[in-house]
Amino acid sequence: MQPDTSELENFINEQAINNTLEHAANPDRANVLEILSKAREAKGLTLEETATLLQVTDPELDEELFAAARDVKNAIYGNRLVLFAPMYITNECGNSCLYCGFNVTNKDLTRRTLSPEEIRSDVIALEEQGHKRLLLVYGEHPKLKADWIAETVQTVYDTVSEKSGEIRRVNVNCAPLSVEGFRKLQEVGIGTYQCFQETYHEKTYDSVHKGGVKKNFLWRLHALHRAMEAGIEDVGMGALFGLYDYKFEILALLTHAQDLENKFGVGPHTISFPRLEPALNADMAYNPPCPIDDMTFKRIVAILRLAVPYTGLILSTRESAVLRRELLDIGVSQISAGSRTYPGAYSDPEYDRPEVQQFCISDNRSLDEVIRDIVDAGYLPSWCTACYRLGRTGEHFMDLAKRGFIQQYCLPNSLLTFQEYLEDYASESTRKAGKVCITNEVDNCPVERRSVVESRLKRIEQGERDLYL
Incomplete structure (x- = not known):
């Protein structure tokens, strides 16, 4: 038996979406670059701006698109x-x-x-x-x-x-x-x-x-x-x-x-x-x-x-x-x-x-193979669950993220969870590469957090587990 949906609204207006896409067809290069410049501010895009980017067919503008996405990804997530x-x-x-x-x-x-x-x-x-x-x-x-x-x-x-x-x-x-x-x-x-x-x-x-x-x-x-x-x-x-x-x-x-x-x-x-x-x-x-x-x-x-x-x-x-x-x-x-x-x-x-x-x-590939590959590519693996367990979720999480405060927690907690993985599960080659990664990344932690992170990394080496900020 199907559930009763008689009072539910279909908020996906197909005609409006199609009109938006049609209006954005054949976008002007200057307009696309202006949208990409705005996008770098990491405040999001309107449906109309997104539609314009979706209609781009110029390979040179594709490279501009990827560069902007790279900048935003790095600024927010590192x-x-x-x-x-x-x-x-x-x-x-x-x-x-x-x-x-x-x-x-x-x-x-x-x-x-x-x-x-x-x-x-x-x-x-x-x-x-x-x-x-x-x-x-x-x-x-x-x-x-x-x-x-x-x-x-x-x-x-x-x-x-x-x-x-x-x-x-x-x-x-x-x-x-x-x-x-x-x-x-x-x-x-x-x-x-x-x-x-x-x-x-x-x-x-x-x-x-x-x-x-x-x-x-x-x-x-x-x-x-x-x-x-x-x-x-x-x-x-x-x-x-x-x-x-x-x-x-x-x-x-x-x-x-x-x-x-x-x-x-x-x-x-x-x-x-x-x-x-x-x-x-x-x-x-x-x-x-x-x-x-x-x-x-x-x-x-x-x-x-x-x-x-x-x-x-x-x-x-x-x-x-x-x-x-x-x-x-x-x-x-x-x-x-x-x-x-x-x-x-x-x-x-x-x-x-x-x-x-x-x-x-x-x-x-196995988990260990994936981890070794992403470390070699310059990424830091994370199993962090601190925000979820401390109530930094939903609107609270987004508020912190948009004000940049979440970076105070994410990098330190990523390092702590990665240290656990290296101590308990990693292959020898992944462990060696991971240790180098952690050493390098500690210097990128906020100054006021660095000594705490270094202390907790040592505590994990000595057998403690599930430490987070």
Whole structure:
């Protein structure tokens, strides 16, 4: 049975978005440079300004775009990069989505829902790699209720392995719930609730979602509103690029973000922008209706960084290692690493399991390999969860970030979490490279914090754990 959405508003005005894009066609070079100059102030862009950047076709202006995105990324985030892993709890689903391997009509997919013991086994496997932040992913089956989802979250938090093995932030990607259901997730202390609209173009949405509760466009569109009404301060949104025109999807994403900010005082904590990847018995995933090449994808990331400078941009292992490294420079602030996309994957001795996974991934490297690569590229890995655990979330976090105060915490806490990883989990080569990185980065800490950071780094070397500012 579909939920009642008779009183919900579709705040995505398709005609207005199309008019904005049409008005911004064939942009003047001087206007584009003026917008990029404004963007460097890290105050965000209007829909009209974003539309203008989306209509640029001059390769020389592309380089100006990337340079501006690079400047904004560096000014706000520095070289810190947050790492996490997705952990699939179930691939049972009641929806029929033409692009997804979990499609209820896919009879070749082996369905599995993890028991509490199996959840603990996968969590321990992830902890023993060094992960501290997980995104729990659930198929959208009507039988999967909020109480059960909350129990699985609590099981993850309760699972502790040797060394410093504990998960300190659990984010959740599950079916849209009622306000009451979201309150149950908030009560067990989830970090971010993440829900992708997939496509904001209603006709396309209807054509690719053939059945299930997910077919209800408005119920999904207002999911983040209900989550925030329930007290979940951090929410994450996204679109699945390849289903419809990416220019429309970006302006719709930003419209969605603005609506949240207007109603709750703060927009999304993160935005994701996955591209369609092959999935079992999903022809559309192999042949996207609106394919996006790598250069266009790079422009998408850069434009999002300028449009919403303080919003985290998440990049998954759908993309190749080479492209992932390139995108870090111009906007991405969070990446998954060592990912697998099916239930029980991390305690599974096999690797490639198309009969159970949601989609294929391109970056198959281990967490340690990813860390060594990003350190060599000049980035500082971070598993920091201090803001979340100290209440610096939602509007409070954004207020701190926009005033620059968050830099007083992020770099020091990144160093402390990286030191833990090096002491407890890193390979010898990664440990050597990481120690050099930490030594160099301590000098970049705010002067008033430096002695505290140096003291806590030594305490971690001596065996203490979970120190943060």
